[in-house]
Amino acid sequence: MFHNPFDSYWTASFWVGTTTLAVTGLLLLVLLILKFIHQNQQRKDHRFNQTWFPLLVHIALGDEAEQALPKLRKDDDWRFIQLWVHFQSSLHGQANDRLRHLGLQVGCARKAHQLLRSQHRSEQVFGILCLGYLRDPTAKDTFKRLIEEDRNTLFIFAAWGLLRIDPAFAVAPVVAQLTQRQDLDMAQTSSLLKPFRHLINPELSGALNQAPPDQIAWLLKLGYAMELQLDTPRLRPYLAPTQPMDTVIGALRLLLSSDCLDSVRSLANHPDWQVRTQVAITLGRIGEEQDLDLLLSLLMDPLWWVRYRAAQSLASWHFLERALLNQMIAALPDRYAQEMAQQIFTQHESHPW
Amino acid sequence: MQRSPFQVLIIEDDPFMAPLLTAVFKRAQFEVTLIQDGQEALDRLQRHAWVPLVLIDSMLPRVNGFELLKALRELPQWNDTRVIFLNDKDQITDLKKAFALGADDYLAKPLNPDEVLARAQRFFHTNKTTGAGVSQSI
Numbered sequence: 001m002f003h004n005p006f007d008s009y010w011t012a013s014f015w016v017g018t019t020t021l022a023v024t025g026l027l028l029l030v031l032l033i034l035k036f037i038h039q040n041q042q043r044k045d046h047r048f049n050q051t052w053f054p055l056l057v058h059i060a061l062g063d064e065a066e067q068a069l070p071k072l073r074k075d076d077d078w079r080f081i082q083l084w085v086h087f088q089s090s091l092h093g094q095a096n097d098r099l100r101h102l103g104l105q106v107g108c109a110r111k112a113h114q115l116l117r118s119q120h121r122s123e124q125v126f127g128i129l130c131l132g133y134l135r136d137p138t139a140k141d142t143f144k145r146l147i148e149e150d151r152n153t154l155f156i157f158a159a160w161g162l163l164r165i166d167p168a169f170a171v172a173p174v175v176a177q178l179t180q181r182q183d184l185d186m187a188q189t190s191s192l193l194k195p196f197r198h199l200i201n202p203e204l205s206g207a208l209n210q211a212p213p214d215q216i217a218w219l220l221k222l223g224y225a226m227e228l229q230l231d232t233p234r235l236r237p238y239l240a241p242t243q244p245m246d247t248v249i250g251a252l253r254l255l256l257s258s259d260c261l262d263s264v265r266s267l268a269n270h271p272d273w274q275v276r277t278q279v280a281i282t283l284g285r286i287g288e289e290q291d292l293d294l295l296l297s298l299l300m301d302p303l304w305w306v307r308y309r310a311a312q313s314l315a316s317w318h319f320l321e322r323a324l325l326n327q328m329i330a331a332l333p334d335r336y337a338q339e340m341a342q343q344i345f346t347q348h349e350s351h352p353w
Numbered sequence: 354m355q356r357s358p359f360q361v362l363i364i365e366d367d368p369f370m371a372p373l374l375t376a377v378f379k380r381a382q383f384e385v386t387l388i389q390d391g392q393e394a395l396d397r398l399q400r401h402a403w404v405p406l407v408l409i410d411s412m413l414p415r416v417n418g419f420e421l422l423k424a425l426r427e428l429p430q431w432n433d434t435r436v437i438f439l440n441d442k443d444q445i446t447d448l449k450k451a452f453a454l455g456a457d458d459y460l461a462k463p464l465n466p467d468e469v470l471a472r473a474q475r476f477f478h479t480n481k482t483t484g485a486g487v488s489q490s491i
Contacts, residue, residue, distance in 0.1 A: 057376045061466055090369050093465030351453075 284313020
């Protein structure tokens with residue numbers, strides 16, 4: 001029988017066309033389903049916010065009667081926790097207690113415990129925040145375990161939660177972990193743990209006494225972030241030029257009084273420019289009238305940053321009138337020092353903060 | 354219609370904080386105007402009538418709070434309005450900057466609603482803003 005070769009092309013074209021149509025139809029269907037899910041989600045979000053947002057505002061302000069509380073739908077648990085945590089973190093004072101009472105009433109602790117077991121970090125974090133704001137004592141053991149976790153984000157939030165639930169218990173293990181974890185995000189650590197600095201700082205100060213040399217710089221850095229106040233004599237050993245650069249800088253940043261100024265002055269010729277930069281800042285902060293010559297010499301430093309910081313310190317120098325200071329700077333043999341001072345002084349006059 | 358002497362202009366874009374601050378002032382019988390954009394606030398400040406008290410958040414879209422505060426203080430008609438500056442960060446440099454630009458008070462978040470109101474009402478009691486007598490009724 002004669003076989004027409006075009007038949008097979010027609011057959012192939014037919015199936016390619018049919019498959020393309022089927023795939024296109026399927027994609028359209030998936031798009032429609034996704035759109036429906038999205039709209040449904042938006043409707044639920046809208047309905048939830050319409051009910052709970054104004055209620056949380058009123059409760060935070062102490063307006064709402066307890067019997068007016070609507071029932072929290074099961075599929076709104078996660079939305080409620082997000083909203084409630086945001087309110088708690090935006091407010092302080094009695095509003096936190098009122099919101100805590102509401103959280104206990106609607107039973108968000110149960111959902112928060114579920115979130116702790118989630119695989120998603122953001123859900124775990126919200127679970128920790130929720131239980132921390134609730135001061136839920138049943139979360140204590142979980143938080144104790146979490147502060148020993150490798151992941152720094154979970155550690156820092158769990159530390160915050162544990163400090164809220166049982167501060168007396170939490171402070172020692174939290175500080176022990178803080179001293180070990182030298183790769184913590186300092187900004188996050190500071191913003192979460194600074195409210196507990198009255199508890200943490202005595203422990204941190206003790207840890208500094210016993211710390212091995214490789215932890216000193218980190219503890220000083222942590223102390224600065226936590227606004228640790230150390231007696232000047234305790235800082236003096238760390239200001240020796242033989243100390244590592246990080247340690248010297250950490251100690252300089254913590255200096256609050258002029259008792260150690262002799263040590264600070266001796267660092268003005270330190271071979272590391274970062275130390276000299278910190279010396280320029282420190283002299284501007286706690287320096288005395290006699291330190292003017294040292295600041296002028298730092299203004300002529302070969303490194304830009306040192307000159308910049310020295311100029312900033314001179315711009316807020318209160319021991320000498322600006323006209324006299326300008327004369328002294330004009331007499332310097334370094335054009336770059338003069339330009340830097342001129343620029344910073346002009347900036348300081350227009351933006352004195 | 355007679356306007357309330359207790360007017361406050363709130364310039365805040367945070368979707369949580371804006372309604373909360375509005376509620377705080379409304380329940381204390383203030384007449385509240387809320388603006389949630391820096392540029393829009395700047396336009397309104399240039400066009401609209403003086404109000405005795407303005408709350409400015411530091412983080413605003415298009416024109417930030419510091420720029421807005423500076424601009425407000427450069428407008429003669431807003432010279433004697435009281436400004437409470439709100440900031441997300443409790444940083445001394447920001448506080449200094451806000452005061453240098455002309456803020457009368459500074460509050461770092463998280464905020465205590467009762468404290469915000471007390472600080473605002475203080476201006477009406479000590480009054481540079483509304484005139485004697487009015488403040489006594491708060």
